[in-house]
Amino acid sequence: MLNFRNTNIFFLIVLAIFIPFQIKAGLSILWYLLILITYVSILFYGSYYVCSGFFIKVFCKGNTLEKQIAITFDDGPMESYTPQILDILKTFGVRATFFCIGERAKENIQLLKRMHQEGHDIGSHSFSHSFWYDLMPAKKMLADLKKCNN
Ligand SMILES: [Zn+2]
Structure with a gap:
């Protein structure tokens, strides 16, 4: 599930995999820039689409068939x-x-x-x-x- 915790774990693993390659092969800084942009984009998604429940559990829709809104x-x-x-x-x-x-x-x-x-x-x-x-x-x-x- 795409959430803040899992995203951080995933990107820490990705960095852990990249570091040995960095030491041995000297990867381009562009790879780190790509990882950073991807990470920030996911955080932006989670911040912008609150109903995604990325950071915390949220309730965006009630359990009803009636047309209702909350003001x-x-x-x-x-x-x-x-x-x-x-x-x-x-x-x-x-x-x-x-x-x-x-x-x-x-x-x-x-x-x-x-x-x-x-x-x-x-x-x-x-x-x-x-x-x-x-x-x-x-x-x-x-x-x-x-x-x-x-
Ligand atoms: Zn305010």
């Missing part, structure tokens, strides 16, 4: 947009999921309460919403998520 909003709550969104959802009797940034939720606690009272789901979108979030060590990520949940 989600990221990066709120914001005083400038969230009340309007909540009004529209209320008008049409639609519920959604709001993935909130902890810093913004802290400043807009009334909007968070309104989301909850009107039956919407609230998810964590980190506390800081740092640009470097994806590069944070796991411990720091977890601390940020816990801070958001609190």
